[in-house]
Amino acid sequence: MLKKYKMEETKDQDIKQPKKGSFLKDLLSGSMVSEKLILNNLGYIALLAILAALYIANRYNAESITRETARLQSEIKDLRAEALSTSADLMFISRQSQVYSMIREKGLDLEELKTPPYKIVVNRK
Numbered sequence: 001m002l003k004k005y006k007m008e009e010t011k012d013q014d015i016k017q018p019k020k021g022s023f024l025k026d027l028l029s030g031s032m033v034s035e036k037l038i039l040n041n042l043g044y045i046a047l048l049a050i051l052a053a054l055y056i057a058n059r060y061n062a063e064s065i066t067r068e069t070a071r072l073q074s075e076i077k078d079l080r081a082e083a084l085s086t087s088a089d090l091m092f093i094s095r096q097s098q099v100y101s102m103i104r105e106k107g108l109d110l111e112e113l114k115t116p117p118y119k120i121v122v123n124r125k
Contacts (some may be wrong), residue, residue: 100112
């Protein structure tokens, strides 16, 4: 009985101890990568994959926000220029001489006042 126990013990020791030269064989056959490295570090590899996906998504989102910001700034610049142009045109058209010439062009029977306007005051008690 003692001999059997020693035999089993030596068999277990042989299994636990890797043979010399098996590292290169395991590496070339792919069993080291598939069984030992990947299976032992599967959680870490999954974490790295998730972080990589989040990094890519964040980068894509940042680029789209940057493009939208540039587009809106360009639109603001165009609208500001249009507002200044419209304001200048309105100032030009609303001058008294321009109003008078537009009235004459359209053939309206309006005339300029020769006397200044006056205020009517009504006393109520």
